[in-house]
Amino acid sequence: MPASRQASHERIKDSNVRYHDAAAAEYDSKWGIDFGPIGQDQVRGKVAKALGGWPGRPFADALEIGSGTGYFSLNLLQLGLIGRLVATDISPGMLDELGATAERLGLEVETKATDAERLPFQDASFDLVFGHAVLHHLPDLDAALAEFRRVLRPGGTLAFCGEPSRYGDLLAAVPKRGAALLAPLWRLALGASSRRGDRAQRRDGHELEPEVDVHAFAPRRLRGLLHGAGFDQVRIRGEELLANAYGWTVRTLEGSAEPAEVPYRWRELAFRGYIALQRVDAALLEPRLPPSLFYNLVLSARVK
Numbered sequence: 326m327p328a329s330r331q332a333s334h335e336r337i338k339d340s341n342v343r344y345h346d347a348a349a350a351e352y353d354s355k356w357g358i359d360f361g362p363i364g365q366d367q368v369r370g371k372v373a374k375a376l377g378g379w380p381g382r383p384f385a386d387a388l389e390i391g392s393g394t395g396y397f398s399l400n401l402l403q404l405g406l407i408g409r410l411v412a413t414d415i416s417p418g419m420l421d422e423l424g425a426t427a428e429r430l431g432l433e434v435e436t437k438a439t440d441a442e443r444l445p446f447q448d449a450s451f452d453l454v455f456g457h458a459v460l461h462h463l464p465d466l467d468a469a470l471a472e473f474r475r476v477l478r479p480g481g482t483l484a485f486c487g488e489p490s491r492y493g494d495l496l497a498a499v500p501k502r503g504a505a506l507l508a509p510l511w512r513l514a515l516g517a518s519s520r521r522g523d524r525a526q527r528r529d530g531h532e533l534e535p536e537v538d539v540h541a542f543a544p545r546r547l548r549g550l551l552h553g554a555g556f557d558q559v560r561i562r563g564e565e566l567l568a569n570a571y572g573w574t575v576r577t578l579e580g581s582a583e584p585a586e587v588p589y590r591w592r593e594l595a596f597r598g599y600i601a602l603q604r605v606d607a608a609l610l611e612p613r614l615p616p617s618l619f620y621n622l623v624l625s626a627r628v629k
Contacts (some may be wrong), residue, residue, distance in 0.1 A: 334464040338440065339413060341462055345362075346418035347530025349394065354417035357596055359592040360403070360430060367600075368400040370607060371457070371486040373449045375561050375623040383408055384453035388476060389543035390469075390485075391415070391459025392439050393436075395423035397486070398564030402432050406609070407453065411435045413444070449478045458487035461540040477628045483556060486623040490563065494541040500570045504577035511578045517586035524570040544616045549564035549625060556626035566610050575599065 348355070358364065383406045389398040392412035401407050406616045412434050414420050420436040427434040439445055442465050454473045465471045473483055504511075512519060544561045551559045565572075575595045579587055606619075616622055 337464040337536070337539055342416050342532045343530040343617035344416070344533040345393070345416035345535050348534075349416065349422045352394050352419070353396075357599070358367045358394060360395075360399055360426065363600065364396065365400045365404055367603070368397055369404060371564070371623055372401070372406065372484065374564060374611070375484045375486055375560065375625045376482070377560055377625070380406065385409065386451045387411070387453040387455065388444075388446070388451040389413060390454065390456040391462065391472070392423055392456070393419050393458075394469075395426050397457035398434070399423070399427055399430060400589060401433060402434070403430065409435075411437060411446075411451075413439050413441070415440055426629035442472060442474045442599040444476055446476045448475055450476050452478055452484050453484065455484040457485070460485055460488050461538055461542070464539055466540070466550055467554070470550060470556075471495045474555050474628060479628055481628045482625060483551075483627070484625045486621070488547075488624070489538070489541045490617055490622050490624045491541040491543045492617050492618055493563070493566075493569065495571050497569060497620055502578050504574040505581070508578055508581035511584050515582070515586075515588060515591060520581055520583055542622055544622060547622065551624070551626045555629055557629050558627040559624070560626070561616055561622055562611065563614070563616030563622055564606065564611055565603065565620045566606050566614070566618060568599055568606050569620035571602050572599050607611070
């Protein structure tokens with residue numbers, strides 16, 4: 326790899342470590358992450374879409390890439406889909422939060438801070454390699470996919486959800502701009518004041534958020550990457566269209582106000598609306614529209 330490209334990749338990785346370490350403590354509240362029935366229902370639906378149905382038996386040994394605070398893996402453990410879990414992330418701060426939540430839930434998890442492109446595991450160690458909203462953070466996807474294949478056993482399964490689609494990412498800009506224009510009226514109606522301070526001006530890691538997303542995917546490109554890495558039985562589906570537009574509107578509005586001044590009742594109703602639209606998307610739109618139209622892509626593949 327040319328030295329300039331290697332330097333760029335290392336800079337992206339460093340930004341990911343620093344941003345996610347800084348964001349770890351408030352990550353669950355920011356994204357509405359739930360480890361109860363709601364979260365489990367969400368995760369079950371995503372995995373079923375990715376795999377084409379809920380598996381009939383659990384995966385004995387599972388490796389999660391970019392585990393974050395454990396939204397995906399800890400809910401899957403509670404659902405009984407995986408036995409032994411090794412949770413990895415490039416951010417030690419995220420893994421600290423995951424470990425604390427796992428202890429609170431009474432779940433046994435092995436954690437490892439590691440680069441997804443250089444996994445410290447033996448060949449053919451896992452039945453499942455999976456993750457949520459992580460592939461778009463990895464600068465060298467070819468190297469990462471090669472590692473995923475290396476550590477999977479023959480016939481092993483790859484499954485990733487929550488990856489932004491290229492077209493869906495462009496569509497998301499519309500509700501963000503609209504909500505930014507409406508934010509002053511929204512704050513006035515709720516009696517909330519404008520957020521004091523700008524995180525982009527802070528130097529604690531939060532200012533790096535715009536730098537950590539390096540990909541938005543076209544389904545055809547993802548399919549080609551997976552086949553090129555030696556996977557087959559590739560399956561790619563889309564999720565969240567209405568829910569995405571609604572979700573970015575809500576996040577933009579809430580992000581404009583002082584967090585303590587946003588009423589709990591508002592947050593509760595907004596979250597319920599998001600869940601309702603997820604169900605509408607899943608029932609009516611996702612089976613009928615091409616994956617590229619949706620904000621998120623879910624995918625699965627098998628080792629040849």
